[in-house]
Amino acid sequence: MIRIREKEFAAILEHCRAEFPLEACGLLGGKKERGNYDVEKVYFLTNGEKSRDHFSMIPKEQFQAVKDMRREGYLLLGNFHSHPKTAPWPSQEDKRLAYDTSFIYVIVSLKEKSKPQLKAYSYDQEKNVICETVEIIK
Numbered sequence: 001m002i003r004i005r006e007k008e009f010a011a012i013l014e015h016c017r018a019e020f021p022l023e024a025c026g027l028l029g030g031k032k033e034r035g036n037y038d039v040e041k042v043y044f045l046t047n048g049e050k051s052r053d054h055f056s057m058i059p060k061e062q063f064q065a066v067k068d069m070r071r072e073g074y075l076l077l078g079n080f081h082s083h084p085k086t087a088p089w090p091s092q093e094d095k096r097l098a099y100d101t102s103f104i105y106v107i108v109s110l111k112e113k114s115k116p117q118l119k120a121y122s123y124d125q126e127k128n129v130i131c132e133t134v135e136i137i138k
């Protein structure tokens with residue numbers, strides 16, 4: 001399960017809307033306890049590809065975000081990206097790029113722009129997709 005505060009949840013959606021029609025991306029820092037992920041801080045990164053159906057993070061920005069997490073005492077929990085035109089389901093490429101079974105992968109779909117959807121996934125060793133529950137807290 002993933003727990004995220006309303007404020008961070010709203011900030012992710014806002015960022016994805018602002019980047020539309022390009023894919024947006026970022027990193028999630030926080031704490032992990034008994035298989036639950038608590039998102040404490042969201043890092044908004046530049047999509048280096050400036051693409052509508054791909055994203056790649058800029059290494060320098062990733063490095064800075066991870067450095068900040070260390071300073072704050074947070075772990076790198078995973079990342080998020082948006083699907084401007086498609087459902088919030090991992091693409092073949094998303095699956096291919098999901099190399100870390102301890103990460104959570106959040107996807108925001110803006111397919112219905114007025115009703116953005118946020119879903120979270122993890123992967124097992126065989127790259128099976130596991131849907132994670134997202135709980136929004138105060």
Ligand SMILES: [Zn+2]
Nearest residue numbers: 083090091094
């Ligand atoms: Zn994707």
